[in-house]
Amino acid sequence: MNFQHCTIVGIGLLGGSLALDLRRHYPEIIITGIARRQATLDEASLIRHGKELVFNRLSLNLEDAADADLVVLCTPVQTIIQQLAALAKLLKPGAVVTDVGSAKRAVMNAAVTVLPPTVHFIGGHPMAGSDRAGLIFAVPDLFVDASWALCIPPGHEEAAAKLAEVIQTLGAHPVIIDAASHDAIVALTSHLPHVVAAALVKIVLSHEEVMPFLAGGFRDTTRIAAGNPPMWRDIILTNRDQVISALNLMIAELTTWRDVVRSGDAPHLEALLTTACDQREQLNK
Amino acid sequence: MNFQHCTIVGIGLLGGSLALDLRRHYPEIIITGIARRQATLDEASLIRHGKELVFNRLSLNLEDAADADLVVLCTPVQTIIQQLAALAKLLKPGAVVTDVGSAKRAVMNAAVTVLPPTVHFIGGHPMAGSDRAGLIFAVPDLFVDASWALCIPPGHEEAAAKLAEVIQTLGAHPVIIDAASHDAIVALTSHLPHVVAAALVKIVLSHEEVMPFLAGGFRDTTRIAAGNPPMWRDIILTNRDQVISALNLMIAELTTWRDVVRSGDAPHLEALLTTACDQREQLNK
Numbered sequence: 398m399n400f401q402h403c404t405i406v407g408i409g410l411l412g413g414s415l416a417l418d419l420r421r422h423y424p425e426i427i428i429t430g431i432a433r434r435q436a437t438l439d440e441a442s443l444i445r446h447g448k449e450l451v452f453n454r455l456s457l458n459l460e461d462a463a464d465a466d467l468v469v470l471c472t473p474v475q476t477i478i479q480q481l482a483a484l485a486k487l488l489k490p491g492a493v494v495t496d497v498g499s500a501k502r503a504v505m506n507a508a509v510t511v512l513p514p515t516v517h518f519i520g521g522h523p524m525a526g527s528d529r530a531g532l533i534f535a536v537p538d539l540f541v542d543a544s545w546a547l548c549i550p551p552g553h554e555e556a557a558a559k560l561a562e563v564i565q566t567l568g569a570h571p572v573i574i575d576a577a578s579h580d581a582i583v584a585l586t587s588h589l590p591h592v593v594a595a596a597l598v599k600i601v602l603s604h605e606e607v608m609p610f611l612a613g614g615f616r617d618t619t620r621i622a623a624g625n626p627p628m629w630r631d632i633i634l635t636n637r638d639q640v641i642s643a644l645n646l647m648i649a650e651l652t653t654w655r656d657v658v659r660s661g662d663a664p665h666l667e668a669l670l671t672t673a674c675d676q677r678e679q680l681n682k
Numbered sequence: 683m684n685f686q687h688c689t690i691v692g693i694g695l696l697g698g699s700l701a702l703d704l705r706r707h708y709p710e711i712i713i714t715g716i717a718r719r720q721a722t723l724d725e726a727s728l729i730r731h732g733k734e735l736v737f738n739r740l741s742l743n744l745e746d747a748a749d750a751d752l753v754v755l756c757t758p759v760q761t762i763i764q765q766l767a768a769l770a771k772l773l774k775p776g777a778v779v780t781d782v783g784s785a786k787r788a789v790m791n792a793a794v795t796v797l798p799p800t801v802h803f804i805g806g807h808p809m810a811g812s813d814r815a816g817l818i819f820a821v822p823d824l825f826v827d828a829s830w831a832l833c834i835p836p837g838h839e840e841a842a843a844k845l846a847e848v849i850q851t852l853g854a855h856p857v858i859i860d861a862a863s864h865d866a867i868v869a870l871t872s873h874l875p876h877v878v879a880a881a882l883v884k885i886v887l888s889h890e891e892v893m894p895f896l897a898g899g900f901r902d903t904t905r906i907a908a909g910n911p912p913m914w915r916d917i918i919l920t921n922r923d924q925v926i927s928a929l930n931l932m933i934a935e936l937t938t939w940r941d942v943v944r945s946g947d948a949p950h951l952e953a954l955l956t957t958a959c960d961q962r963e964q965l966n967k
Contacts, residue, residue, distance in 0.1 A: 524894070524895055524896070524897040525897065525898075526897065526898075526899075528899070543897070544894040544895060546895070570894070572894045572895075578891070579895075582889075582891060582892050582895050583895055585885065585886045585889070585892060586886055586892050586895045586896055586897070586900050587895070587897065587899060587900065589882070589886070590882060590886075590899055590900050590903040590904075591899070592936070592939050592943075593878060593882060593903065593936070594903055594958075594962075595939075595954065595955055595958035595959075595962075596932065596935040596936050596939055596958070597874070597875060597878060597932065598958040598961050598962045599935060599954070599957060599958050599961070600870065600928075600931050600932060600935050601870045601871055601874070601875075602961040602962070602964070602965075603961075604867075604870070606863070606867060607867050607870060607871050609809070609829040609855070609857045610809055610829060610831070610857075610864075610867050610868055610871045610872070611809070611871055611965065612809040612810065612811065612828070612871070612872065613810075613811075614811075614813070614872060614875055614876070614905070614906040615871050615872065615875050616965060617902045617903070617905045617906065618875040618878065618879055618902070618903050618904075618905070618906060619875075619903075619962055619965075620899075620902045620903070620962070621899040621902065621903060622958045622959060622961075622962040623959050623962040623963050623966065624959065625959075626952050626955035626956040626959050627952060629955050630948055630951050630952040630955055633943055633951060634943070634946060634948060634951065637943055637944075637946065640943055641940055641943055641944055643885075644936055644939065644940040644943065645940065646885050647881065647882070647885060647936060648933055648936050648937060648940065650881040650884060650885050651877070651878070651881050651929055651932060651933050651936070652933060654877050654880075654881055654929065655926055655929040655930065655933065658877075658918055658919070658922055658925055658926055658929065659922075659926055661919060661922065663915055663919060666915050666918060666919065667911050667912060667915040669880065669884070670880055670911035670914050670915055671911040672884060673879075673880035673881070673883040673884050673907045674880075674907060674908050674909065674910075674911050676883050676884070676887040676888075676907075677879075677880075677883045677887070677904055677905070677907040677908040678908050679887070680887075680896065680901060680904075681908065
């Protein structure tokens with residue numbers, strides 16, 4: 398194993414699932430869990446893999462990340478940025494720090510600005526999660542077959558390779574990408590769908606009489622709208638310019654569809670539907 | 683059983699699933715299946731419930747609906763309207779006709795206009811289905827716990843009660859509603875989500891580089907976009923005014939969200955997300 402002591406800051410769905418997998422794949426590793434609430438630590442103290450406790454140490458203090466050689470920040474993205482500043486004074490030289498935040502430019506900028514050059518920050522973003530938040534939903538193998546974006550600042554390639562090896566051991570696929578490209582892409586694939594699902598919920602579920610008419614399609618389309626509001630507020634505002642661009646694209650696209658429907662142009666409408674159907678079917682393969 | 687001979691016109695996902703359930707719940711009923719393509723009839727001729735064939739008779743000719751006392755039209759909604767005209771000359775007095783179309787005003791108007799008063803037309807719309815089309819996806823119990831909208835023209839209450847009894851036997855819940863209310867509601871709960879999912883697919887999946895970044899949330903949100911394009915073209919254009927209203931609501935809602943994101947007003951954005959989260963969580967209960 399490339400790391401002897403991993404500290405996970407924020408032990409909810411992602412942090413908890415990561416801890417489960419690390420304990421399973423690396424029985425000898427020391428895992429410290431840091432959380433904001435004692436109730437989370439109490440819950441975490443009971444989690445085992447087989448007979449072994451998953452967490453060797455649990456703490457409410459970020460200072461207890463000082464002795465780790467791998468720190469994984471699994472907190473909301475604005476919290477990550479604040480915690481990087483606090484960690485700057487604590488971490489030992491050679492420590493590798495990564496995160497799982499859904500917006501990467503702001504995190505990379507913060508890391509470059511506040512961390513000493515002796516600490517290796519590699520931005521991370523696993524394409525895994527759910528609309529359920531909290532340690533209670535943590536599961537093994539959450540990252541199997543998921544892409545895991547890595548943003549690697551120049552000069553930190555060796556640390557990134559060590560981290561990528563761990564990620565592959567968990568069954569995920571490292572995808573090396575620059576922070577700006579990452580943020581533009583996830584604005585489309587993740588942040589826009591979240592806002593669209595939330596907006597759809599808001600205009601449809603405000604009418605009591607619709608309830609008997611909600612079938613599986615509506616449930617699927619809006620499932621992600623149940624995601625944790627403060628976390629999503631952070632993500633959206635941290636990636637604000639790209640989310641605005643994505644929303645403008647969506648508004649323009651829906652306006653096109655409305656105009657085609659209004660025109661009654663059946664072949665044009667069928668062509669639009671067929672393109673979308675074909676593209677979506679590709680994902681089922 | 684209230685009916686001795688049921689003819690199902692259009693034996694795809696809905697018509698096929700309906701036939702399976704009728705055979706199971708009413709072993710003595712005669713079931714005729716009518717389809718446009720011989721290949722569908724060939725496939726249908728092999729379907730059994732236990733040892734019994736589901737279909738007693740299969741035909742390519744709508745004329746073979748003449749001797750049924752219950753006719754269920756499971757074709758696309760514009761086809762339903764055409765078939766009502768053709769059936770008008772064929773059906774025996776007292777026959778009950780229903781459909782499963784997703785837009786009800788146009789169907790009810792056609793029925794009232796073309797059918798003789800001796801035939802009972804009850805508009806129907808089960809809230810069941812999937813993004814998969816075709817007889818191959820037909821399953822038993824598709825309608826269990828689903829709402830099944832019924833539009834009952836004055837004077838046809840007795841026929842409607844006989845039909846509702848069958849629907850309840852299949853495990854579904856009849857919901858009596860007027861056609862205009864139905865069309866306004868499903869524009870929001872079904873037709874709008876379809877267009878939104880299709881528009882989202884179109885702007886996101888046009889970029890090859892997004893592929894590694896598509897997680898479960900995007901798949902859920904866009905699943906329905908894989909639905910049958912000609913069927914959806916028909917539904918949308920048949921319910922055109924209500925779909926336009928729903929799209930205008932959605933465009934206005936997304937514009938509000940974009941403006942809040944642009945303003946950077948974190949409490950306002952969190953309030954919007956929290957409302958949507960709370961409303962969506964209600965559906966999980």
